[in-house]
Amino acid sequence: MEAQSVFDFLATFVELNTPATQAQLRNLATLTTNVTEKTQLQAYAHDARYMPEVFEKRRSVIDLLEEFPGCLLPFAAYVDMLKPLQPRQYSISSSPLALPSNVVTITYDVYDAPALSGAKARFQGVASTYLSDQPIGGKIRCMVRPTNIAFHLPSDSSVPIIMIAAGTGIAPMRGFLQERAALADSGQNVLDPAILYFGCRDSEHDFIYKDELQAWESQGIVQVRPTFSRAPVEKGAERNMHRYVSERIYEERQELKELFRNGAKIFVCGSAAKVGKSVKETCIKIYREAKGVDEGEALEWLRKASENRFVTDLYS
Numbered sequence: 001m002e003a004q005s006v007f008d009f010l011a012t013f014v015e016l017n018t019p020a021t022q023a024q025l026r027n028l029a030t031l032t033t034n035v036t037e038k039t040q041l042q043a044y045a046h047d048a049r050y051m052p053e054v055f056e057k058r059r060s061v062i063d064l065l066e067e068f069p070g071c072l073l074p075f076a077a078y079v080d081m082l083k084p085l086q087p088r089q090y091s092i093s094s095s096p097l098a099l100p101s102n103v104v105t106i107t108y109d110v111y112d113a114p115a116l117s118g119a120k121a122r123f124q125g126v127a128s129t130y131l132s133d134q135p136i137g138g139k140i141r142c143m144v145r146p147t148n149i150a151f152h153l154p155s156d157s158s159v160p161i162i163m164i165a166a167g168t169g170i171a172p173m174r175g176f177l178q179e180r181a182a183l184a185d186s187g188q189n190v191l192d193p194a195i196l197y198f199g200c201r202d203s204e205h206d207f208i209y210k211d212e213l214q215a216w217e218s219q220g221i222v223q224v225r226p227t228f229s230r231a232p233v234e235k236g237a238e239r240n241m242h243r244y245v246s247e248r249i250y251e252e253r254q255e256l257k258e259l260f261r262n263g264a265k266i267f268v269c270g271s272a273a274k275v276g277k278s279v280k281e282t283c284i285k286i287y288r289e290a291k292g293v294d295e296g297e298a299l300e301w302l303r304k305a306s307e308n309r310f311v312t313d314l315y316s
Contacts, residue, residue: 012141014082017123019055020064022047024081028061031077034070041068059117088127091147091269091313093171095179104144107171107208147172150311151267157183160192160264162256163222164245164279166199167206169270172313173198174209176267180221193259194222199245199275201230225252246278253286265309272314283310 010016020028025045032038041064044054053059061081065071094105110132111125134140153161153176163173173196180191196213200206203226213224229243249256260266268279284298291297302310 013085014079015085015126016062016082017058017060017126018083019058020061020081022050024061025050025054025064027081028064028068028071028073031073032068032071034068037068037070041071057116058123063115063117085126087143089145089315090127091169091171091175092144093174095175095182097182098178107168107174109168148311148313150308151313153179154265157188158192160259160262161194162259162264162266163194163196164249164266164268164270164275165197166245166270166275168208169268169275169313170196170198170208172269173267174212177213177216177222181216181219184219184221191221193264195225195256195259196222197225197227197245197249199227199229199270201228203228244278245275246282249279250282250286257286257290260309265311266305267311267313269313270315272316276312276314 022045025041029038029041029045032041043049044064059067061073061078065073065078090106090108092104093107094103099105108128108131110128111123112129113123115121115123131140151172157180161176163176165173177194177196180194184191198207198213200208203210207226207228213222216222217224225248227243227245227248256264266283268276270276280302284295284302287293287298287301288295291301293301306312
C-alpha cells in the first residue's frame with residue numbers, strides 16, 4: 001500500500017467537522033485528567049445539554065480537544081472516532097447540446113463563515129474550499145451520477161416550464177436554458193413559455209450568470225424574474241418589490257395557475273429549508289385558495305404533482 005501523509009489522510013478521507021456524539025463525549029470525559037473539564041464534558045453528554053451545546057453548535061471532537069486541553073486522547077483513538085468522508089453532490093450546470101461531450105460545468109459557492117461553536121477558527125465548506133483551491137488545469141476527485149429521473153426538460157419543447165431557484169440552485173436551470181438555446185439555434189422554434197424565478201441577496205454581487213440570463217431573455221429563451229433579499233427597497237429607477245421568490249410567485253399566481261393548467265412543469269432547486277420549504281408552502285396556499293380545499297387535500301395534490309410535474313433538487 002502506498003504511504004500517505006497524515007495531512008493528506010485527514011484532508012481527503014475523513015470528516016473533521018461533524019458534531020461529536022454523546023458516546024464520544026463520554027469517552028473524552030474518561031480520558032480527561034482535569035476534574036473541572038471532566039465534569040463539563042460529562043454535562044455536555046447529558047441529553048438536556050447535548051443538542052444546544054454540542055450538536056446545534058456543531059462542536060466536533062477537535063473543537064472539544066481544543067476547549068479541554070486536559071483530555072489526553074491518543075491520535076489513533078481520535079482517528080477511530082472519525083467518519084469516512086462523504087461525497088458532496090453538485091448539480092451539473094451545463095447541457096451536452098451546448099458543450100463538447102467531454103465537458104461539464106458546475107456552480108458552487110465557497111462556504112466560509114464564523115464557526116457556530118464560537119471558536120476563533122472559521123468553518124469552511126469541505127468540497128467548495130477544495131474546488132476553489134484547484135489551479136486551472138488541475139484534476140479533481142469526482143464522479144457523475146444520473147439525476148432524479150423526473151428532473152429533466154420535457155421531451156416536448158412546447159410544454160411550458162416554471163423554474164424556481166435560489167443561490168447556486170440555479171445550476172440545473174442554467175443547463176436547461178443552455179439546452180433550450182441550443183434547440184432554438186438548431187431551428188426548433190416551438191419553445192413555449194419558460195419562466196425563471198431566481199432569488200439571491202443582491203443584484204450587484206450575487207446575481208450569478210446575469211449577463212448570460214439577460215442575453216437568453218432577449219432571445220426569447222426565458223423570462224427572468226429575480227428577487228433580491230438584501231437589496232434596498234428603492235434602488236435608482238428600479239423598485240425591489242419582492243425579497244423572496246415565494247413572495248413573487250404568490251403575487252403572480254394567476255399567470256402561473258394558467259400555465260399549470262396548460263401542462264406546465266415546475267422545477268425547484270436550492271436549500272430544502274429555505275426555498276424548498278417556502279415554495280412548497282406557497283404552492284399549497286395558492287391551491288387551497290383556488291380550490292377552496294383544506295390543507296390535507298392540498299398536500300395530496302402536491303404529492304401527486306411531485307411524481308412528474310412538481311420536481312425538486314434540494315439540498316440541506
